[in-house]
Amino acid sequence: MKSPSTESLLLSDPFDFSESAKKLFLNSFKENALHHYKNHEFSRKLWDKLGFHPDSLKTEDDLATVPGTMVHLFKEHELCSVPRENLVLTLTSSGTGGQKSRQFLDQQSLNNVKQLALKIHQSLGMASEREYNYLCFTYDPAVANDLGTAFTDELLTNFTGKKEVYYAIQFNSVTNEFVLNEEGVVATLKRFAASGVPTRILGFPALIYEVIEKHHLKLDLGEDSWLQTGGGWKGKADKEIPKQEFRKFIKNHLGIPETNQRDLFGMVEHGIPYVDCEKGNLHIPNYSRVFVRSPFDLSLRAKGERGLLHFLCSYNFSYPAPSLLTTDYGRVGTCDCGLGTDILILEGRAGVSKHKGCALKALELLEK
Ligand SMILES: [Zn+2]
Incomplete structure (x- = not known):
């Protein structure tokens, strides 16, 4: 499928956080979310139920309104937004007890x-x-x-x-x-x-x-x-x-x-x-967004505060995890190395x- 916004994003400097660069991520995320909305029934029904539609993404702040899908869902079900025959690689993290993490990639997403x-x-x-x-x-x-x-x-x-x-x-x-x-x-x-x-x-x-x-x-x-x-x-x-x-x-x-x-x-x-x-x-590139949420009501926590990590990304059109809510604790901090961007501080796993x-x-x- 054609994804001009995502192509533009991935040609851009990952640590450019100018307004125009941030807009590239917003456009790419919207393009990706619309694809999953159209092609993945579960994601569509979930977002409909929660009153979210990708078309509502107009500004950087709107990105925080995307509902996160719990990471457990991806461990327990094989979720995919393209026909199975289009997949070229399935990545797993080895585990015991049947809790394998998996990700599905078609050629475009792998590239x-x-x-x-x-x-x-x-x-x-x-x-x-x-x-x-x-x-x-x-x-x-x-x-x-x-x-x-x-x-x-x-x-x-x-x-x-x-x-x-x-x-x-x-x-x-x-x-x-x-x-x-x-x-x-x-x-x-x-x-x-x-x-x-x-x-x-x-x-x-x-x-x-x-x-x-x-x-x-x-x-x-x-x-x-x-x-x-x-x-x-x-x-x-x-x-x-x-x-x-x-x-x-x-x-x-x-x-x-x-x-x-x-x-x-x-x-x-x-x-x-x-x-x-x-x-x-650990620097956060402009190819993703990291939100930190309260483990009690998932409300957004301020920069520097501890909470559950919620990740957005836009490169994968075969796997419906553009908005992933994890069970990992962390914070967003800053670094003075000159890259001038936010960093991810990991603080362990919840539960x-x-x-x-x-x-x-x-x-x-x-x-x-
Ligand atoms: Zn640094």
Whole structure:
């Protein structure tokens, strides 16, 4: 389908928050919401019942009136706004207990998410023509391409030139399960450190931390090397190290400058990457909006106040989650790094949750 407003948005600078740039997001969101309204019966009935219509979106402030659809709905039902045969990729975050998160992408939406991720990483100075060796603490996408983390890592390795890519979580065809190849990780890091080619490490912070501790690693990967983390410390919260302390630890043990250590927050159902600037703050791009709501009545909370995170995005025409209400707590803050935009501050999950994401699943591998 044609989506001229969304195309214009995704060609624009992700950290331009001028009035005209904000208007690009408003127009793109309206275009996307109208598509879901027309093509997804449940969304239409829900919005009709709540008295919302995408045509009512005329100003930036109107965006806060879009009702959020609870994230649980997407875990329990397969929701899709295009014919099934148009889908080219289903992303899942691995979990236990049947609570899998899924996202469906047609070709256009897949192109859009790749484009916006590239634009964001370029704007943060993280994309490069230069060749890097990659160590990915994740599943080999050759066997796990539908897992969100494997998809993200494969995507991220395409933002630079790449020499060698080593996937640390490998499939054992004898035991039929994924295992972390710790010896392989240590040997690979030593080899990369001696290679003269800079390294990029992608992975879960807890996993990287534990491997360094366990094997007493002390290497110098060089000041052109990078660490890109994601997935948080879920399941290892008791061992969580504050971000700034973690950055110093990595600098000491792997020689990667703190400014080259960037965390990424993403949700499979939402798909927008929130990425650290060099100061270590997750910036909110103009490709999404983040609202913070009261857990009691969903009323809008003022900037800086804590509440449930409510995300808007506009790039996905196959998956009816343009307005996603999560069970994660957080706040919107500011950063003085020069990008001049709002940042996302994460403050944990609401309630007691038994389901586990990719991150936790991967951590279990270390304990076996
Ligand atoms: Zn910043």
